[in-house]
Amino acid sequence: EVQLVESGGGLVKPGGSLRLSCAASGFIFSSYSMNWVRQAPGKGLEWVSSISSGSSYIYYADSVKGRFTVTRDNAKNSLYLQMSSLRAEDTAIYYCARGGVGSTTLWYLDLWGRGTLVTVSS
């Protein structure tokens, strides 16, 4: 089955760190760019980061630049988001989503995971 499964969310104090994972299956993970998109409780969607298939191109939203780091391990069919210096406004469901084939990161998102909730609170 073609799917994405996120994990690693939880409750963390402001200023803390957390690492999210996204396990891909059912497709050739190494061929696709991947993305993180978040959704604060009751709010809309916010693109967070994208990484090309071979990790050559990486982009971040200004709101997370310098605090979040996206990586991938194509041998393990996995995508990661290392989050540090977390703030209350980072509280959200974090979705991983599949983009286009190859080096392009500018593509529609055709496969989404169910998300993992990150809560930043003291």
Add this chain to the structure above:
Amino acid sequence: DIVMTQSPDSLAVSLGERATINCKSSQSVLYSSDNKNYLAWYRQKPGQPPKLLIYWASTRESGVPDRFSGSGSGTDFTLTISSLQAEDVAVYYCQQYYRSPETFGQGTKVEIK
């Protein structure tokens, strides 16, 4: 950043009637080299992740019912549900993927009248 503005914020439509959602981008998302509009539509049902409905502004994703259609070019786009069904109750988002950051509209909530 390209700002995506949807209208209306919410709408209530009777079952079987047409629902129309508009999306306006602050800059054109039409790429001249391939003549494609880098615009997608997603549906998010309560408690679920978003699902891709339409890409390249008017191409329906595989498995999406043909009551969903997308139109428009440049800066003005429309998602039309030709005959609203109960399962279409959701929030709908447009997204541009023309330029990073790939921005979403604020969402349009569709309900049954």
